[in-house]
Amino acid sequence: MRIDNLRPGFALRFWALTAVMAMATLTVPLSVSAQDSGTETFQRDPKQAIDETYTEHIKKYTTAPALNSPLTDYLPASSSVPTPAKVLGDVAGAPDVLPYAEEVYQYFRLLAAASPRVKVFTIGHTEEGREMIAVAVGDESLLTHAKENGARLAQLADPRSLELDDAKAAALISRSYPVYYITGAIHSPETGAPTALMELAYRLAVDNAPYLQYIRTHLITLITPVVEVDGRDRMVDVYKWHKAHPGENWPHLAYWGHYVGHDNNRDAMAVTLELTQNVLNTMLDWHAPVLHDLHESVPFLYDNTVGDGPYNSWIDPLLTHEWSMLASDNMARMQGFGMPGAFTHGDFDTWSPGYLMFLAAFHNGISRLYETFGNGGADTEKRWLSPDEYSRTWYRPNPPYPTVVWSQRDNNNYEQTALLSALSYFAHNSKLFLNNFYLKSKRSVEKPANGGPAAYVLAQDDRFGNRQMQLLKVLALQHVEIHQLTKEAKVALPPPPRKDGEEPKPGTPPPPASQTFPAGSFVIRMDQPFSRIADALLDRQFWSPQDPQKEPFDDTGWCFGDLFNAKVSRVTDNGILSAPMSLLPDLGQIPAPEVGPGPFYVVNNSAQVSLASLVYASHGAANLSISEEDFESEGHKFAAGSLIIGGVDASKLEPLLRQFDLAAVSLASQPSAKVHPAAAPRIAFMHTWLSTQTEGWWRMAFDKLQVPFAYLSTQAVAKEPDLRARYDVLIFAPAGHVSGQQIVDGLPLWGNALPWQTTSLTPNLGKLDSTDDLRPGLGEAGVAHLKDFVQQGGLLITAEDTAEFAIEEGMAPGVFVAPRKDLKVVGSVLNSAVVDNKHPVAYGYDGAVALYSADGLAFTVSNLTVNSHILTAKEYKRPTGRGGPDDEDVPQGRPFEKAPPLPAPKPWQAVPLNEEQERNNPFLIPAEYRPQVILRYADMKDLLLSGLLENGDSVAEHPAVVVAHFGNGSVLLFANNPVYRGETIGSYALVFNSIINFGHLK
């Protein structure tokens, strides 16, 4: 279909949308909407020569004419600027060609050397030290004055600098141009973006087509061609191995980044990964109002930003319409070019803000994401689509083909065509989008006056200080301003929510009408440009079970105040904003608590994240013990689990306390509490070769907290008969929804071996761990070695699927998985209660603990090793007989004998057995080996903190964290995931308590 035929319709659509936008945002100055893209032709400049060979190869590698467009079916020639072929040896997207990140960078640097329209910047490095870059492409005049332009954009991004004056903003906008930031290859098996972006940059720099000239003179395109650089290089290794072993199966990408795989695109909340920090800082340095992330999975091009509901509740409503505007024009253009399978609605809700692109959504920009089609490498392959992919539906009137021969060049055609038309639309509407950027920033500042809240306050309180600091560090990484009260502040509290018709019980005292925060409390003001990200992280979420969206794309709850156990108050009284407070320029300026003369010090246990860090850092250089009871000394009160330190100089202790955000009380004499030595046991992580992502979040937490560990695969454990000689604690973090059988069996063994090793062909594989064959699992030998390890006194830590594995393998006598019934939980934050606050695992916790639950796993416990049903009072139904429903039956003709009462345990308790049930019962667990329930899920009415919960009876009140005993050792089982995506700081101490109290868990 020729594009000329459709042009009038596009013009109409564009003007209709512009009119809607102008009406929706009445403050848009007239000049802002005066740009016009309705007459865009996308025709090449007939006077510019084309690169004949390159163009010929584009045609050759495109598998069907409809899979290309007039924008990318040629390449303009240049006598001075090299094409991607200079580095690739062939065109972008050529079969069998997959460049390493370094080769991609090499090309961009050649481009920058040859063209004044291209500049390359280093934006940081990965966990493994690989470089990340950003490439700016635009007209020379734009790049030369990028700094002055950036200063203007900075004022639009912080409208306080303009006194929120629209006229001042309009004057700046008229002289400014936006930055459109495109990122590729965050997901390493999605391989097409780097070459597509190489060629895109060439076109932007060289092509004289009028539409391209317009783009480069009206905006700067900023490109990070490879976001996950560590993973990219491993993926290229795997691809090279595949090409060197034709006809064989090739290894899956066992590691992408250093810690996580696909979840690197779920880090935009906690900002734990280098790649997230580098992209965020680059976006904010350039004040880019768009972050457009490129992915591959859905055929042929899914602009998923419009997606489906529910939309995130904390974004500016204007953003949702910007998504629609951009996608509507973009996909209409794709249809105009006659490219099949381009659409914008579909599977994907924008509820969770964890995606990389959401960095823009919550910093007043526009988040965008393309899913294109890819083959996971540069092979050209026949692909069979599924009906849900190729069927026609209302939002996909021109669907992908049921089968298609697909090449990486096809992918590059789609990515570039869609991006070029998106850039054109954005350039033609740059003033409108800059004004929207300003408006969203302004409304972020005006938040307290419009919907609120006024602020979030983290009350100064030593019990929460350590975890509050971890939360403040996240907010600082998000570039959120943090203030500290210089005097105490009193705020009015709103009346508590009350259900319809519910009256307070007579005689109950009225709820407090005000709250006072002490001086030193931290205030996150909502009248700042980045109030939205803080509001979204600190507020609670509710996903209705009645929501029409039945398949949430990711987590439904994430409330950081709860998950960090950080005591965060949502304040709606705008009076807080006038309280005396000072801006903290950086968190390092908070004065460290004084360290007294000693010679004894106590770090009170308040479930800090980093008590274990201090134990490992000072083990051997100080006398470390842990109190087994609450105690008082020299006028100070300490909780059970507190760390008592002797034999160390204040000068040695002070920097450690500072480093780990801890405070110690100095004592003149040794406290007389009952103690045991603090342990710094030898830790090993055990990972499967099936998936290393979920355990990767655990590794990251241990590395950041400097708790050392060895790293073993299930295969290594299968070969190590005496684990106990080498390790005290084995951590089997969640493997990621795998079954016990998969853990034991691994992958099927037919076919060829799948190596993961450092070789000259695959220099980036191996390293973290290596194997000559990814397929074998733990095996029966490995299971036996694990059992020996625990029985000989080791501690095995498990969570989610690995807890189920430990139960199935008989290593957790008396612990069972609770039947799920019709429960529905999708990444929710659930409340729990401490059952045994004297148990070391619970040291520092009191009352409620927020837990992250992926799917509502819960346990039951029993005094038997078999899950026998024992009748309880709750289940008893009276038989037919005399009397009413609640009366007792009385047999006739003999004196009445009252039956002994049936047991009435709580759902988190084992059913007590009577003498009859215990007599000669081989399944009876001796009292000292029975499982100890540490935490249980809260009662139904208090269970849900954030997210989705439906039919929660099967999890309410059930055990969540249990210590089982097996031989001389123990197995710690988490139904929740206590170490997850850097978001569950509040439950970390459950894990670390078990480690530093190793040997004292019974």
Ligand SMILES: [Zn+2]
């Ligand atoms: Zn992806």
